[in-house]
Amino acid sequence: xxxxxxxxxxxxxxxxxxxxxxxxxxxxxxxxxxxxxxxxxxxxxxxxxxxxxxxxxxxxxxxxxxxxxxxxxxxxxxxxxxxxxxxxxxxxxxxxxxxxxxxxxxxxxxxxxxxxxxxxxxxxxxxxxxxxxxxxxxxxxxxxxxxxxxxxxxxxxxxxxxxxxxxxxxxxxxxxxxxxxxxxxxxxxxxxxxxxxxxxxxxxxxxxxxxxxxxxxxxxxxxxxxxxxxxxxxxxxxxxxxxxxxxxxxxxxxxxxxxxxxxxxxxxxxxxxxxxxxxxxxxxxxxxxxxxxxxxxxxxxxxxxxxxxxxxxxxxxxxxxxxxxxxxxxxxxxxxxxxxxxxxxxxxxxxxxxxxxxxxxxxxxxxxxxxxxxxxxxxxxxxxxxxxxxxxxxxxxxxxxxxxxxxxxxxxxxxxxxxxxxxxxxxxxxxxxxxxxxxxxxxxxxxxxxxxxxxxxxxxxxxxxxxxxxxxxxxxxxxxxxxxxxxxxx
Numbered sequence: 435x436x437x438x439x440x441x442x443x444x445x446x447x448x449x450x451x452x453x454x455x456x457x458x459x460x461x462x463x464x465x466x467x468x469x470x471x472x473x474x475x476x477x478x479x480x481x482x483x484x485x486x487x488x489x490x491x492x493x494x495x496x497x498x499x500x501x502x503x504x505x506x507x508x509x510x511x512x513x514x515x516x517x518x519x520x521x522x523x524x525x526x527x528x529x530x531x532x533x534x535x536x537x538x539x540x541x542x543x544x545x546x547x548x549x550x551x552x553x554x555x556x557x558x559x560x561x562x563x564x565x566x567x568x569x570x571x572x573x574x575x576x577x578x579x580x581x582x583x584x585x586x587x588x589x590x591x592x593x594x595x596x597x598x599x600x601x602x603x604x605x606x607x608x609x610x611x612x613x614x615x616x617x618x619x620x621x622x623x624x625x626x627x628x629x630x631x632x633x634x635x636x637x638x639x640x641x642x643x644x645x646x647x648x649x650x651x652x653x654x655x656x657x658x659x660x661x662x663x664x665x666x667x668x669x670x671x672x673x674x675x676x677x678x679x680x681x682x683x684x685x686x687x688x689x690x691x692x693x694x695x696x697x698x699x700x701x702x703x704x705x706x707x708x709x710x711x712x713x714x715x716x717x718x719x720x721x722x723x724x725x726x727x728x729x730x731x732x733x734x735x736x737x738x739x740x741x742x743x744x745x746x747x748x749x750x751x752x753x754x755x756x757x758x759x760x761x762x763x764x765x766x767x768x769x770x771x772x773x774x775x776x777x778x779x780x781x782x783x784x785x786x787x788x789x790x791x792x793x794x795x796x797x798x799x800x801x802x803x804x805x806x807x808x809x810x811x812x813x814x815x816x817x818x819x820x821x822x823x824x825x826x827x828x829x830x831x832x833x834x835x836x837x838x839x840x841x842x843x844x845x846x847x848x849x850x851x852x853x854x855x856x857x858x859x860x861x862x863x864x865x866x867x868x869x870x871x872x873x874x875x876x877x878x879x880x881x882x883x884x885x886x887x888x889x890x891x892x893x894x895x896x897x898x899x900x901x902x903x904x905x906x907x908x909x910x911x912x913x914x915x916x917x918x919x920x921x922x923x924x
Contacts (some may be wrong), residue, residue: 438522439501441667445474445482446502446527450547452481453693456576457554458493458529464506464650464675466552466604469695469702471525478697481549484542485529488555488576494529496670502526505669507654507661509785510677516784517677520665532579536571539579543586550693551580553603553614560605560614568625577617581625584618584639588631598638600692602683604646608712611643611684640692642685645708647715650675651786678780680715684708710765713807717759718770719777721804723793725754725822729829731790732847733915738788742781746916749923750822751778758820762811791853794833798861801830802888810891819898825922828906829915831881834865848914861887874911878904 453470455462473479485502487494497504503526508519532539542548553559555576566578573579584599591597603610615635622632651674654661662668680701683690687704696702703711723738729750730741741747755774763770805823812820836845836855843855843862855862864884868877882893882900894900909918 435662435668436666437500438503438505438665438667438669442503442522442524444501444503445524447482449474449480449482449527451484451527451542451545452479452547453483453550453552454486454542454548455483455552456486456488456579457552458485458487458497459554460652460673461648461650462552462554462604463504463523463526463671464673465646465648465679465681466602467523467525468506468521469679469681469698469700470693471521471523472698472700473693473695474525476698478694481547482527483525483552484527486539486542487529487531487533488553488559490531490533492529492531493671494531497526497529500669500671502528503669504671504673505665507672507674508677509674510783511779512677514779518785519677532572539572539583540586543583544590548599550600550602553601554605557606560603560607560610560617562617562620566621568627575617577614578621580614581618581621584635585622585627585631588634593630593634593638595634595638598634598640600689601639601641602644602693603642604644604681606646609643611641615641640685640689642683642689643708644684645680645682645712645715647680647719648675648678649780649783649786674785676780676783676786678776680711682708682711710763714763714765714770714773716804717763717808718755718774719780720800721759721808722751722755722774722777722781724797724800724804725826726751727790727793728797728833729826729915729919731794731853732829732833732910733919734847734849736790738781738790738793739784739786741790742778746919746923748778750919751781753822753923754826758812758823759808761815762808795856796858797830797833798857798887801827806888806891806893810896813896819896819902821902821922824899824902825906825919827882828878828903828910831877831903831907832910834861835869836866837870838866874907875904878907 467483470479470483503522503524506521506523510517530538559576561575563575566573566575568582573582587597601611601614603614607613619632619635653672654674682703682705684705684707690696690704696704726747730747735741760770760774805826809820809823833845834855836843843866844852845855846852868880878900879894885892
């Protein structure tokens, strides 16, 4: 079978190299590069992407062997029906390895055409590393690489204000753009670089904090025969994802014109404050997962799709999202309800087999970060207890009922299926001792009063919550999960 670059014609060479991207992995190619390719094809942008490996070993050789081209296959639910979209991507011109060709990276810093820097160097990438120097080729940390890169550009163009760059990091940390800027400036000062350079970094470059949302399922190694027959060519850089996409970028609206991907049908939002969108994602998407999956697993389901195919759990999710979580959020109700509808479609995606036990990892801290704010917000807003969230809290406590076996903390479902509960050791030790020594009332009170779990909050202080959680916990000990949930939702 022919290779992708023997069948398709690359469009990237026809464009100037306007985007430098630190990261050549699946996520960026299925997300940002897809958006740029779409903008190129629709006439909103005319720039290609130079990929740069953030580590010495990467996909550069394979990507270059295909002239930068690859295929994205997006799968999911649209209008209630499964869809599969196959889209070749020709936005990448090449991939460089700065550990073998550092001069090539500096040449990009000197480029008149360069406008944008995108990065995904993992959550640990935007961090300070002592000992990095300007003379390193390259420095170890990503912010040090950026500082050296910008200094080369600053010197080349004599600090011209119009030669600054738009930085769009997608690393999964809060305030990723602001933190990248902070550490870059830290290196500039540590290296003794001139104050005018530090001023140029701050005033002529735009560091945006961003929020990204798309599940990228990666290289479909077990489906290649089918997919190659559908595409008509071989592609060693093939990547799969869900259909849903969202990129929220915090920055001035005029900066969007530097990379006008928002003009396509990709879901790109420029805003002066990313916080409400972050809160929406954490509480609806992540909170929807965390609030439902433990009860669903105890009820006998194993993956999210099974849970969504159970009308009882879909009704439970609806009560959580529309009845108790959305009323606590600040964005327009129509936007929130549409996002919740999209979340339900994503949970129903038949192409993703998301295991409930995988989602259950570290549920103690997850419930605190994702669900507790909705519970507190509902009590404050409505002056009453959110019953579905209270049930979710009881299901969390029941899921953590177990005993130590061969170094693991093991729980069991009503059908006798055992499962390993994974969390911090102090959390597991707390629950192991608690379940061995207390009745459900004592257990509920002890969990809710453990302020170390709840970011310093004593949930017992919420009137009636401990009794309600204890009542649900008692029912979960005596009855089938679905029976308890049916009564709750009646």
